[in-house]
Amino acid sequence: MALGQSLQQKLLQKLSPQQIQLMKLLQVPTANLEERIKEELEENPALEMGEDEDNKETADEMKDEFETPENDDFEVDGSAEEYEDPDVSEYIVDDDGEIADYKVKDDNYPEMDDKQTIPMKLENSFFDLVLNQLGMLELDDHRFKIAEQIVGSLDDDGYLRRDLSSIADDLAFRQNVMTDEKEIESIIKEIQQFDPPGVAARDLQECLLLQLKRKSSEGIGVQLAIEVLSKYYDEFIKKHYDKIQRGLNINDEQLKEVVHQIIKLNPKPGGNIGEMNKAESYIVPDFYVLNNNGMLEISLNARNAPDLKISEGYKEMMKEYDKGSKKDKRQKEAVIFIKQKIDSAKWFIEMIQQRQQTLLSTMGAIMHHQEEFFLTGDVLVMKPMILKDIAERTGLDISTVSRVANSKFVQTEFGTYRLKYFFSESLSTDSGEEVSTREVKEILNNMIDAEDKHKPLSDEFLTDMLNAKGYNIARRTVAKYREQLNIPVARLRKEL
Template sequence: MLKQTLQQKLLQKLSPQQIQFIKLLQVPTVSLDTRIKEELEENPALEDGSLANMNEPIEDYPDKDPDEQFNSEESSFDEEFSVDEYIQEDDYKDYGGNYNGDDDEERKEIPIAIQDSFFEKLQNQLDLLALSDKNYLIGQQIIGSLDDDGYLRRPIPSLVDDLSFSQNTFVEESEVEDMLKVIQEFDPPGIGARDLQECLLIQLKKKDQENPTIVLATRVVEDYLEEFTKKHYDKIEKQLGVNSEELKDIINEILKLNPKPGDSGAVAGKQLHVIPDFHISNNDGVLHLTLNGRNAPELRVSKSYQEMFEHYEKVEKSDKKMKEAVQFVKQKLDSAKWFIDAIKQRQQTLLKTMNAIMEYQYEYFLTGDDRVLKPMILKDIADRIDMDISTVSRVANSKYVQTEFGTFLLKSFFSEAIQTDSGEEVSNKEVKKILEECIANEDKRKPLADEKLTEILKDKGYSIARRTVAKYREAMNIPVARLRKEL
């Protein structure tokens, strides 16, 4: 049965200005130039102020929190429209792309050599062999089926089916096996293996087989690989009849092997760029915070578009085309103003947030000692700057600060509190630092178990459970005691 009802609802609706600000706030410095270039290309009413004389006074923009609703009375726009329409109209781009550089002549790019990819190198080696057409197709199929780490994880019968369906070539499994052995002779050693054991054996067989250490290392990989990975060295010593020094040489020989032979070629030429958003300098015990200059571009609204809009406003608008022209120019002018406003708000929000973090962790930024880091959560900073927690999170998750002792992600300065026996609250980073030092200084022949680490922390006044110690150890990518054992 259909019926009509009246309902009252309270909804929080993001304005287009908020959406643009939120998107820009998340963009790191390394991608900001690209985002600005995209906007300059799409909006002719927006100009790069650094390329023209700017005699106009610069407006002061108050701090605005994108996670709080804008005051509708402050809006200078006559028309309202939905967020969905706004997103469809402006077609927001993904801001997580690679940094494409800029036109700054003073900035020097690191040259990257053009290299063949991992698969191209294998193909080049295949081309040098005198093969029949059939074997060449099999070789190509095998190379194309390798993973990025150099392993062949596709079963041989599946390769036979692939050749019959895609290449119309009917082969036997034995022919594929024979061709796989040929490819396993290619460089880098270990290519074409179907598991870790085969990968290590391929590399060992290319070494000097007259060397007794190589022979014993081959035997360990063939017969005692599980004991080796679990570091049950005493069992291996008994089975091989060797002493600790001899076993140490054998293990070192195995550790020299590459478990992922395809990695070196697969990631060749890739470089990670970390451009700090902030710089903190120490001037005789006084910290000085600066924002990366790329976060403050000189942008302006085009004077020609403003004059064009003023001209259209004075002209009779009875003509439909004239109305459309006025609407188009107004839309572009409004969009340019929104973008400039969002950029300026971004600068102020970044500085305000980072300054609050610096003041909160002042002693740490003076010394660089993790042990003096105070417990700090997002709410602590949000309360200080009177903004929403999500705003602080957007800044902390994507921005870096350069200090005199390294470049760090802002997120790394946030940590939970742990209470000591004396009742003092300290950062869990302090506990992690102590754990790291204990493990670094332990006797590797008898590494410290989690129970022993828990006792050490309790002696230092940190009463935490063994499972918490294990959680911190895993968070620092430190294996269990048994796997840290060395001869």
């Protein structure tokens, strides 16, 4: 095949470095924004945290000062042409003859907001608790290393879901400890006697049985529960109670006692201790929406608006260079480095400020669209709303709105919600009115809450009830909404 040359033109759409950084900053929640800024402060010595009393510029003034060059080839690190003959005047003096500072927060933010701290819970982790108990076992060095490997293999919920052969291989290749599955199993049995009850179980059945065996002396109900979970586990989780009663020849009262004993057990023994307690993770709201005599007011969390400025030391170096008459090559290289760092700092501050504007614009559009909900807290008044609605209202791209909605929280008088909560599809009623699917889910949830648990409502019956209320909905849609609400089928909702 002969070689040849050709000339082609291609039209490509490419994000600039500024746009990429802004998209990444938009995804960062308030709780992690300080960490992101700290990383930038460590990487760029020209960037510093500012003080309120030393910075009197407003956000609008800052925006004008940080205008990004229109040239698409602008580089934060500086090209050779851009810094070939450095002009430092713009880095030294502002319009009033003073050295300029830069900030992203105006003076309207209350000082008390700056003093808010994220509550932190200090306590030992689940793994620390289990490791501390290893000292109570009489183990030689060989068995102690095996026990440590087993504890390290526990997952967040306290289960041991790794194969014994994999644990043996890890010990052999990483610690040069030779063992077999029989020895590992014997040590697992000892660890399963630790607190919390159920730790190091391989599955839910074993976890529940370990807890019940700790209570085996408490009465016949516990003994029956152990027998049910040992012989009729599948029937129990599927609520085939009649099969259990026939197999064990027990009456309704005895079955109720078995169920009572089992539902008191903890299915995740490691999930409620120390750092593993996911249910108690703290949410830091990004926005606050307040009802001021019928007028909704929105504000950003103060942590979204940190004070940032250019380092005084770097600006002094620029002044010294500007005043000097002799400028050798070494000084020129130094001032080019300083300009690069100052440009990078100015760029980062502008991205933080643009982040604020985008967050406020998006939240403002959501607040106005769902105004009735923010005034009343009633889910039934929520309107259908999709990403496109907010994108059209704000002029932002749908992907930008999605980034904001997926990772941000708003605190209202009725609780704290993820922004994604306010988005829902529409559903038509008999009158032709468009209602939010969130409203239908709330009505469905209320129906199931009010049902007779001895005779729970089937999906077909729930569909008929919704149709009677004027909602045009199919049975498969009801089943989908029920699953999204984490509600099991009627048979599994049945109570004795």
